[in-house]
Amino acid sequence: MNQLVTDRSLLPIVEKVKNNERLTLEDGLTLYRSTDLSTIGMLANHVNLEKNGRNVYFIQNLYINPTNVCEARCSFCGYRRDPDEEGAYTMSMDEILHYVAERYTENIREFHIVGGHNHTVGFDYYLDTVRVLKEAYPHVVIKAYSAAEIVFFAKIAGLSFREVLEQLRAVGLETLPGGGAEILNEEYRRKLSPDKATAQEWLDVHEIAHEMGMKTHATMLYGSIETHEERIIHMLRIRELQDKHQGFMVFIPLAVQPKQKTASIRMRTAAFDDLKTIAISRLMLDNVPHIKAYWIDIGVQLTQIALSYGSDDIHGTIIEERISHAVGAKTEAGLTRDDLIFLIKGANRVPVERDTFYNIVKEY
Amino acid sequence: MNERVIDNFDDIRIKVKNGERLSFEDGLRLLKTDNLLALGQLADIVRYRKNGDRVTFIINTHLNYTNICQMGCNLCAYAVKEGDNDAYALSLAEIEERVIGLSDRGFSEIHVVGGVNPNLPLDYYEDLLRIIKKHNPNIHIQGFTAVELDFIAKLNKLSIKELLERFIAAGLGSLLGGGAEIFDPTIRRIISGHKSGAERWLEIHALVHSMGMKSNASILYGHIEQPEHVIDHLIRLRELQDRTGGFNTFFGFAFHPENTKLAAEYQLTGETTGVYDLKMLAVARLMLDNFPHIRAFWIAIGQKLAQVSLNFGVDDLDGTVMEENIFHAAGSEAARMIPKESFLRMIRDAGRIPVERDTLYNVLKIY
Numbered sequence: 001m002n003q004l005v006t007d008r009s010l011l012p013i014v015e016k017v018k019n020n021e022r023l024t025l026e027d028g029l030t031l032y033r034s035t036d037l038s039t040i041g042m043l044a045n046h047v048n049l050e051k052n053g054r055n056v057y058f059i060q061n062l063y064i065n066p067t068n069v070c071e072a073r074c075s076f077c078g079y080r081r082d083p084d085e086e087g088a089y090t091m092s093m094d095e096i097l098h099y100v101a102e103r104y105t106e107n108i109r110e111f112h113i114v115g116g117h118n119h120t121v122g123f124d125y126y127l128d129t130v131r132v133l134k135e136a137y138p139h140v141v142i143k144a145y146s147a148a149e150i151v152f153f154a155k156i157a158g159l160s161f162r163e164v165l166e167q168l169r170a171v172g173l174e175t176l177p178g179g180g181a182e183i184l185n186e187e188y189r190r191k192l193s194p195d196k197a198t199a200q201e202w203l204d205v206h207e208i209a210h211e212m213g214m215k216t217h218a219t220m221l222y223g224s225i226e227t228h229e230e231r232i233i234h235m236l237r238i239r240e241l242q243d244k245h246q247g248f249m250v251f252i253p254l255a256v257q258p259k260q261k262t263a264s265i266r267m268r269t270a271a272f273d274d275l276k277t278i279a280i281s282r283l284m285l286d287n288v289p290h291i292k293a294y295w296i297d298i299g300v301q302l303t304q305i306a307l308s309y310g311s312d313d314i315h316g317t318i319i320e321e322r323i324s325h326a327v328g329a330k331t332e333a334g335l336t337r338d339d340l341i342f343l344i345k346g347a348n349r350v351p352v353e354r355d356t357f358y359n360i361v362k363e364y
Numbered sequence: 365m366n367e368r369v370i371d372n373f374d375d376i377r378i379k380v381k382n383g384e385r386l387s388f389e390d391g392l393r394l395l396k397t398d399n400l401l402a403l404g405q406l407a408d409i410v411r412y413r414k415n416g417d418r419v420t421f422i423i424n425t426h427l428n429y430t431n432i433c434q435m436g437c438n439l440c441a442y443a444v445k446e447g448d449n450d451a452y453a454l455s456l457a458e459i460e461e462r463v464i465g466l467s468d469r470g471f472s473e474i475h476v477v478g479g480v481n482p483n484l485p486l487d488y489y490e491d492l493l494r495i496i497k498k499h500n501p502n503i504h505i506q507g508f509t510a511v512e513l514d515f516i517a518k519l520n521k522l523s524i525k526e527l528l529e530r531f532i533a534a535g536l537g538s539l540l541g542g543g544a545e546i547f548d549p550t551i552r553r554i555i556s557g558h559k560s561g562a563e564r565w566l567e568i569h570a571l572v573h574s575m576g577m578k579s580n581a582s583i584l585y586g587h588i589e590q591p592e593h594v595i596d597h598l599i600r601l602r603e604l605q606d607r608t609g610g611f612n613t614f615f616g617f618a619f620h621p622e623n624t625k626l627a628a629e630y631q632l633t634g635e636t637t638g639v640y641d642l643k644m645l646a647v648a649r650l651m652l653d654n655f656p657h658i659r660a661f662w663i664a665i666g667q668k669l670a671q672v673s674l675n676f677g678v679d680d681l682d683g684t685v686m687e688e689n690i691f692h693a694a695g696s697e698a699a700r701m702i703p704k705e706s707f708l709r710m711i712r713d714a715g716r717i718p719v720e721r722d723t724l725y726n727v728l729k730i731y
Contacts, residue, residue, distance in 0.1 A: 004405050005404070006408075011543045035714065035715030037675050037714075038401050038404055038405045038408065038675055041401045042402075042405075045401060126604030141375055202593060268667075268715075270666035270668075270671060270709075270710060270713040271669065271671040271672045272436035272668075272671055272713050273713070273716050274668070274673070275672065298668070299666065299668060300637075300638075301637065301641070301665070301666060301669050302638060302668050302669065302672070303638075303669070304637050304638045304639050304640045305400070305639060305642065305669075305672060307639075308639075309401075313398040342637070343637060346639050347398075347400075347637070347639045348398030348639075349398075
């Protein structure tokens with residue numbers, strides 16, 4: 001494939017990828033500097049086909065956001081509210097069950113639960129949420145609370161991270177979503193998410209979860225003030241932790257959604273950046289099984305194209321997405337299973353419905 | 365895992381590098397491939413050879429003078445019958461109001477297209493062209509598809525040549541590429557039964573070219589066509605272009621199923637998908653070796669896909685770009701407009717050079 005490489009500075013990386021050698025920080029930067037998107041995509045596509053063949057995964061899941069009250073004020077967020085602010089809500093257990101009952105169908109295999117850092121309710125509220133849902137839907141996997149929320153619970157409950165995770169697991173928690181990672185860089189977090197878990201705390205929570213035998217998810221929120229170097233270091237910190245326990249199932253780059261233009265978030269990410277970031281994630285994270293293209297943030301068309309740039313997972317049906325849509329995501333809030341299958345088949349790949357842990361439910 | 369052999373098009377790549385013409389079979393293989401990136405890279409070789417790193421765009425506006433159409437094409441959701449609630453034909457006074465000051469607002473082109481409306485007399489079209497020119501002597505009027513010309517000529521018992529001469533005298537600058545749909549007769553009959561046949565469409569463009577006028581060409585894809593019909597369509601265009609050299613650019617219209625009879629009849633639900641949009645552009649770039657330009661409409665495929673298309677053979681993004689202040693004043697028009705700064709950034713982020721052009725691809729400004 002060397003003859004196809006337009007940007008000759010990529011040739012050493014092409015060799016490394018062919019030989020399954022690990023890429024360095026400098027390699028990552030070279031990839032970001034290059035405008036030879038086709039070569040970067042081909043490399044990522046090669047790695048993905050080696051790891052996942054032609055399978056493209058999706059899940060039938062339901063998003064549940066029990067509260068939007070949040071003590072943290074992250075500048076990329078349009079979802080959070082103060083307790084007394086217009087639009088603030090905190091669902092009671094009955095309301096949560098009612099919300100789910102209205103939307104539940106028998107093929108839903110996962111509840112994806114995230115909310116705010118709501119300091120007006122105690123840790124019990126969060127435990128109860130998991131408990132009542134698990135009791136009502138014992139066969140549905142509970143994927144709940146980002147590491148940032150776990151850190152917040154530890155603080156309000158006066159417990160260690162491990163104790164928080166153990167108590168949650170005892171009532172039905174099975175995996176952590178990947179949110180709250182933003183960019184794993186202290187300087188960035190001081191500027192954009194100063195009230196939330198530090199980078200080290202985020203990593204610590206996932207490490208403890210992995211030690212407990214839990215599989216989890218990892219994200220990266222890109223497209224605001226961070227440099228390319230900070231993105232690559234973010235990936236390397238995930239890769240380093242992954243070397244220890246292989247606890248991350250998937251890496252999910254999330255494009256920042258710029259509803260209110262601020263000093264830090266001025267525009268929607270460019271498609272080149274979206275595809276490059278997916279491809280570079282695939283190349284840098286050689287020890288993470290899956291790379292997800294999140295259609296909520298980059299749109300269904302680009303998601304389909306991303307399947308040729310290293311992504312093998314298009315997430316799920318969702319039913320009703322709120323957080324990205326609160327900051328102006330222009331996509332639908334949910335898709336049907338048939339929409340997802342159509343999308344994957346149009347890319348000449350094999351649609352595979354999965355459960356949370358990437359066990360195959362059905363091939364289409 | 366990976367048992368399937370991936371076609372990297374080694375033989376086709378040699379042809380492309382040597383500037384050899386691709387065959388019908390080559391086209392089919394390219395269009396059916398699952399190696400999207402290899403296809404894109406081949407198209408990119410041709411794009412670079414023909415147009416370098418320049419990406420052109422135009423500051424233009426549209427005038428849809430009527431939506432009344434007697435064709436009743438199954439593919440269409442725009443046309444209505446006379447007497448329908450939302451039927452309209454703009455009066456000349458309404459048109460005049462819309463076109464005053466277009467040049468001052470920075471538009472170098474107006475794109476005039478409508479339905480096939482039997483109630484409009486020949487004078488109407490000539491006056492429409494004259495009114496635009498009266499208020500904007502320097503604007504280029506790119507107007508009418510071959511289908512509209514064919515209909516207007518028949519209705520007024522003129523030859524196409526006579527009609528064109530009158531339109532040119534009134535201010536017409538070049539002909540639109542629409543109405544080509546799919547040339548294959550079986551498909552064409554189903555999707556647009558009463559429309560001018562493929563031969564007629566091609567004949568009209570040949571005539572336009574012989575009169576020294578330029579035009580564009582298109583395809584309507586994403587409905588019931590098979591890969592064979594797409595490649596056949598491209599090869600017919602390539603053959604005409606060999607004879608006349610009159611086509612500037614080729615573009616695709618993705619079929620939108622909502623509110624069309626075709627979608628209801630054939631249970632077509634999904635929109636075309638991003639991958640097929642990119643394949644269409646890349647295959648066109650490779651098959652249409654004698655077309656100077658391949659265009660993607662960012663309005664139709666979205667800004668993100670438009671940017672990616674620059675890696676799949678595209679060198680032109682059409683319009684409609686506006687200065688920021690006009691953009692915000694545009695109100696409901698804004699969905700079809702994009703501020704110039706973000707448009708330029710989209711091109712630069714792809715490593716390309718933004719170039720503002722006029723209708724005939726003369727360079728107006730390099731950014």
